[in-house]
Amino acid sequence: MIVVTGATGNVGRALVDRLLAAGQPVRALTRDPARAGLPERAEVVAFRPDDPAALFTGATKIFLYAQAATAPLLAAAREHGVRHALLLSSGIVREGADETHPIHVAHATVERHIRDSGLAWTFLRPNAFATNALQYAPQIRAGGDTVRGVHADALSAPIHEDDIAAVAERVLLDDGHEGAVHRLTGPAATSNAEQVATIGDALGRKLTFEEIDPADAGPELFPHVPPQMLGRLLETVAQAVGVPPEITGTVGDITGTPARAFDQWARDHAADFRP
Numbered sequence: 148m149i150v151v152t153g154a155t156g157n158v159g160r161a162l163v164d165r166l167l168a169a170g171q172p173v174r175a176l177t178r179d180p181a182r183a184g185l186p187e188r189a190e191v192v193a194f195r196p197d198d199p200a201a202l203f204t205g206a207t208k209i210f211l212y213a214q215a216a217t218a219p220l221l222a223a224a225r226e227h228g229v230r231h232a233l234l235l236s237s238g239i240v241r242e243g244a245d246e247t248h249p250i251h252v253a254h255a256t257v258e259r260h261i262r263d264s265g266l267a268w269t270f271l272r273p274n275a276f277a278t279n280a281l282q283y284a285p286q287i288r289a290g291g292d293t294v295r296g297v298h299a300d301a302l303s304a305p306i307h308e309d310d311i312a313a314v315a316e317r318v319l320l321d322d323g324h325e326g327a328v329h330r331l332t333g334p335a336a337t338s339n340a341e342q343v344a345t346i347g348d349a350l351g352r353k354l355t356f357e358e359i360d361p362a363d364a365g366p367e368l369f370p371h372v373p374p375q376m377l378g379r380l381l382e383t384v385a386q387a388v389g390v391p392p393e394i395t396g397t398v399g400d401i402t403g404t405p406a407r408a409f410d411q412w413a414r415d416h417a418a419d420f421r422p
Contacts, residue, residue: 148208149166149206152176152194153215154189155177161311162315163185163189169316171320174206175191176193176215177191177194180192180193199220199226206224206228207229207230208231208232208233209231211232213253216257216261217260218263229266232261232269233268234270235271235273236270237250248383269318269326269329271314271329274305274306274330274332275332276306279305280413281371281419282369283342285370287420288420290422292347292352292355294343294354294357296339296359297384298361298387300389301384301388302337302388302392305337306332307406307411309407310406314329314331314402331395331398332395333406333408334394334406335409336392339384340358345410349414349416361385364381365377
């Protein structure tokens with residue numbers, strides 16, 4: 148049995164689908180099982196850390212996202228038979244990083260908890276998620292052809308969420324990944340302005356990026372970002388202007404299939420940008 152936390156999230160849901168397709172028993176943890184909409188073949192369980200027996204009995208491996216991986220939860224998982232923890236961490240955790248950055252602090256702390264837990268472990272450290280481009284969806288769905296955002300020329304190599312799930316699947320099903328740190332990226336650099344244009348191509352529309360002053364950027368442009376982290380995130384985006392991003396071949400090395408480009412992600416998610 149493999150436990151998947153965050154089973155309704157972008158990566159978690161893709162991983163559930165992949166593991167079920169591979170014939171693996173999956174226990175999908177979610178805050179609200181009645182509204183989760185997960186496949187019937189998954190054992191859907193309410194994520195209640197105060198009832199670890201219901202979460203972990205019969206399980207040997209667990210996929211974790213950072214907010215779920217507390218030290219007490221890890222201890223309970225080990226006590227109930229889990230032996231290997233796979234963490235969806237962050238590419239911001241790397242040598243020479245700004246260790247005061249809140250995203251770094253959160254993920255590095257969780258990595259330390261897992262290393263100290265007595266469980267075998269593997270860390271996935273993706274950089275930019277392609278799904279971050281969903282921040283433009285409200286503007287695009289509204290019908291205008293101009294999309295407002297910050298730092299048009301900031302570069303990243305965004306990764307498709309299903310490519311992260313594909314790597315996670317192999318880590319959970321294959322031997323040899325214990326103690327490994329896998330850095331994950333998409334296959335090519337693209338700017339914020341190019342991402343908007345690519346989404347437009349997927350929709351059959353010509354979309355134009357309008358750069359705004361970061362001082363004018365608020366929660367409406369970054370709905371997925373906690374307000375206390377927005378300032379530091381904007382600093383990070385500014386630092387990426389004109390700077391080639393890290394690009395790895397890890398997805399292809401582990402899965403045998405190269406990472407998908409951003410234009411494929413845009414086609415896969417075209418419906419998310421339509422009214």
